[in-house]
Amino acid sequence: MAGGEAKMSQSKVLLKGVKKIYQGASGEVVALNGIDLEIKNNEFVCVVGPSGCGKSTLLNILAGLDKQTEGEVLVEGKPVNGPSGERGVVFQQYALFPWLTVRKNIAYGLHNKKLPKEEIDKLVEKYVHMVALEDFLDSYPKELSGGMKQRVALARAYAMNPSLLLMDEPFGALDAQTRAQLQADLLELWEEENKTCFFITHDVEEAVLLAQRVIVMSARPGRINKIVDVDIPYPRTQKTRLSARFTELKNDIWATVYNEYLE
Amino acid sequence: MDKKGKAVGKQQRSKQIVWVNMLYVLVSLAVILLLWRIVSTPGMKSAKVFASPAAVLEAFLAKVKTGKIWEHLGYSIGRVLVGFLLAFVAAVPFAFLMGWYEPFRRFFQPWISFLKCIPPLAFIPLVIVGAGVGENAKVIVIFIAAFLVMVITIYGGVVNVDNTLIKAARVLDSSDSTIFFKVVVPASTPYIFTAIRLGLSSSLTTLIAAELTGAQVGLGQMIQEASNYFNMDVVLMGIILIGLVGITFEKIVTFFEKRLTAWQEVRQK
Numbered sequence: 432m433a434g435g436e437a438k439m440s441q442s443k444v445l446l447k448g449v450k451k452i453y454q455g456a457s458g459e460v461v462a463l464n465g466i467d468l469e470i471k472n473n474e475f476v477c478v479v480g481p482s483g484c485g486k487s488t489l490l491n492i493l494a495g496l497d498k499q500t501e502g503e504v505l506v507e508g509k510p511v512n513g514p515s516g517e518r519g520v521v522f523q524q525y526a527l528f529p530w531l532t533v534r535k536n537i538a539y540g541l542h543n544k545k546l547p548k549e550e551i552d553k554l555v556e557k558y559v560h561m562v563a564l565e566d567f568l569d570s571y572p573k574e575l576s577g578g579m580k581q582r583v584a585l586a587r588a589y590a591m592n593p594s595l596l597l598m599d600e601p602f603g604a605l606d607a608q609t610r611a612q613l614q615a616d617l618l619e620l621w622e623e624e625n626k627t628c629f630f631i632t633h634d635v636e637e638a639v640l641l642a643q644r645v646i647v648m649s650a651r652p653g654r655i656n657k658i659v660d661v662d663i664p665y666p667r668t669q670k671t672r673l674s675a676r677f678t679e680l681k682n683d684i685w686a687t688v689y690n691e692y693l694e
Numbered sequence: 695m696d697k698k699g700k701a702v703g704k705q706q707r708s709k710q711i712v713w714v715n716m717l718y719v720l721v722s723l724a725v726i727l728l729l730w731r732i733v734s735t736p737g738m739k740s741a742k743v744f745a746s747p748a749a750v751l752e753a754f755l756a757k758v759k760t761g762k763i764w765e766h767l768g769y770s771i772g773r774v775l776v777g778f779l780l781a782f783v784a785a786v787p788f789a790f791l792m793g794w795y796e797p798f799r800r801f802f803q804p805w806i807s808f809l810k811c812i813p814p815l816a817f818i819p820l821v822i823v824g825a826g827v828g829e830n831a832k833v834i835v836i837f838i839a840a841f842l843v844m845v846i847t848i849y850g851g852v853v854n855v856d857n858t859l860i861k862a863a864r865v866l867d868s869s870d871s872t873i874f875f876k877v878v879v880p881a882s883t884p885y886i887f888t889a890i891r892l893g894l895s896s897s898l899t900t901l902i903a904a905e906l907t908g909a910q911v912g913l914g915q916m917i918q919e920a921s922n923y924f925n926m927d928v929v930l931m932g933i934i935l936i937g938l939v940g941i942t943f944e945k946i947v948t949f950f951e952k953r954l955t956a957w958q959e960v961r962q963k
Contacts, residue, residue, distance in 0.1 A: 494861075494865055495865075496861055496864060496865070514861075514865045515865070515867065516865070516866060516867035518865065519865065520861070520862070520865040522858050522861070522862060524858050526856075526858040526861070526862035527862075528859060528863075528880070529957050529958065529959065530880045530883075530955075530957040539863075539866055540866030540868075543866060543868050543869070543872060571956075571957045572957075572959075573957065573958070573959040587866070591866065591867070
């Protein structure tokens, strides 16, 4: 009993029998079925799977932007009830407010928290420094490249000091070089800031590079197919990609995700 | 130092652009004036329609001398502005309500679709019976014209607000009212400017048409009266003035638009 309690306090996210049904035009669509998952505090988890496997639905439910039809969704032991700054989200399409400067984008959520002005300024400074965009504080998003926009989005999410960071294919729209840079930045941040990361990607290599555990989902209905422990020590760099273990894990996961193409 | 140098270069380039633009305007003006001069040469058939530039200028100066022209302009612009502003003040909340509240939208959308097909001038007989032939009647007709076009345009903007931005705002601890005022409203400003532009131009066209069908004073009335006496110089002068009023409105709107929606990502021409 005591052991069970200790385990409870350690787990950040607990999903029990989560099911999500959408009312589609041609009847009910089961987007998720029987999802059981535990994510530990400070863990970095990647979710991969074919399109339509419900990975974004799962993220939206965790964010509180969507509600499960059945099952339990607990974050720090409390059921998720609507969105909150406690759970930061980074979207693939950056989702920066185009009418606000970089400074004001990062400060947006801090204003909603009703923090004093000096503290907002301090936090903006800190996180804009973290993503190395000090020279662009007063630029508008249209003046930034895709990679810079996503760095602002990361800073905006981090500034809220969320304990759980949800990322929906954040680097999916970036070119390979920028993506490698942002992966490195994100790993560094994660090691520094100790936040639990739930990261969705369709790129198996990216998942293996970043995550401690890779959750492989399959489609129709969306369910967890396999969970792979990535036993490669941190700090990981782009060099990690060259190791034999990396290739082995990558191939294993790739075959699970895309086995329909192997047959 | 380097930054400064760049800024100076930029300034010089923008100065050049201004000059090139001026040149284009001057050349096209000169060409059109020349053509106008040619078609208005006495003896040519087209001279019946086109009074010469000199005659039009003379007609204008004559009306300036009596002060009559300012009265016509003042009344027309005044009616347009009153009708337009009332329509704008009503259209903005109306369009946002349509975009934000399902029952409101469901109730009004069919009526908006129905009314937008009817030329506002068709309401004139009703308006005259209800409000007489005075200023109110004209303002009401302009109101109808501008209100409908602005509601439709702004509503289009409100429902097109990028859903990801709303989601982003929600996960950043925004209340509903914060989302509305800090996300939906700014995201809709480009559409509001398009609506203002469309609303002003339909106010102006509707007004002139309304004045043509009966008014004591106004540019439309001036044109109508002149055509009764076959004074084509005054007719042409009135037409040019209407165009100038329209361009002036457009420039004023663009001035504010550039300042308020500079954040927009626009395709470079």
